[in-house]
Amino acid sequence: MRKIIEPCGFHCIKMNHLGVRFGDQVILDDVNLHFHCGSLNAIIGKNGAGKSTFIRAILDDIPHTGEIEFKDTKDGHMQKLKIGYVPQSINIEKNTPVSVYDLIASYESNAPVFLHKSKKVYEKIKNTLAVFEAEDLIDKQVCNLSGGQLQRVLLSMAIMDEPNLLLLDEPVSGIDQNGMELFFQTMDYLKKNYDLAIILISHDLDYVAKYADKVILLDHATIAKQGTVKEVFQSPEFDHVFGMSSEEKWIREGEKNESGNILV
Known part of the structure; x- marks a missing residue:
């Protein structure tokens, strides 16, 4: 059996000024993000916001501007980023x-x-x-x-x-509720036991609220908001994109545990 590697917390993956254009159409514009190992990062937004294009740019499947940088600060040198993709x-x-x-x-x-x-x-x-x-x-x-x-x-x-970065482009399409819960529990296991960062595109805001460490809200090619679940879900940008009431946002931010505390 493969030896489990605890996330070190030091590996850093940076997207610097990432941009994608098709002719005169801007699909992604000046995206700047960083991700650490041991984290689940959810990309959310309406259809056409550039989410799948973001994944394809990271994979170098399409021409893009900017650069993707991987640094292992534990060893203090640059090395090639290994990517897993679903x-x-x-x-x-x-x-x-x-x-x-x-x-x-x-x-x-x-x-x-x-x-x-x-x-x-x-x-x-x-x-x-x-x-x-x-x-x-x-x-x-x-x-x-x-x-x-x-x-x-x-x-x-x-x-x-053993990738440094795991990319998941809406991998739960057509999966039932039990399968969804199992999937996100598995993602939680991976981020805690493997030395990698996870980037997940998802429309399932309930599960994003429950499991994500960081949320990136894309809106028409740009990052409208990024931060913790609470910071993004309670933001005016989130309300603008999804048009949700405060009550709906509160429900999606987390569930109460047995002691009545909100899990956000």
Whole structure:
């Protein structure tokens, strides 16, 4: 089993003056953010605010201005940022004869996985799947997985190489309520036990309020507000974007625990 690494709290990932334009259209404008390991950072905003574009810019999938910087202050030197990524969905044709092992192993080895099944790679994949209670899926065909099962497989792929940054672009689309709670509990586990920062795009404000350490509100290409859940959810910018009443915002900011204290 892989040794769990406690978050050091020193790794810092910075986005400096990040911008994206398509012709004359500004999709992201001068975004400046920093993230530390051991934190769950939620990106929220209406459709078209630039959330997915932000993820694609970090992945270098699209041209952008500005820079992304990773510094390991514990060792005092710059090093290459390793990124794990879970998309909204992947397209798998029905009856495609690809197992979970085949899918993940294809990213781990340069050799065709169907020619030789490596026992070492098999065990590594199985151990990573076990983090998400999905080790029993390793020999199942990907096309036959449920939405929740596929999500756990994709998360396993994303953390296989121990990334510094985990990007999640609305990964819970189509997941039921129980699956949502399990997903966010898993994110809470990852941020506490792995040396990484998590950036999550989400429309599920209830869960963002309950689990996020930091919230970034995007509005028409710019950062309208950033800070703690309380700072963002109680802000005029939040009310402007989502048009919520004070009562609705209060409900979304947290739930009462058994002693009656607000969990914000």
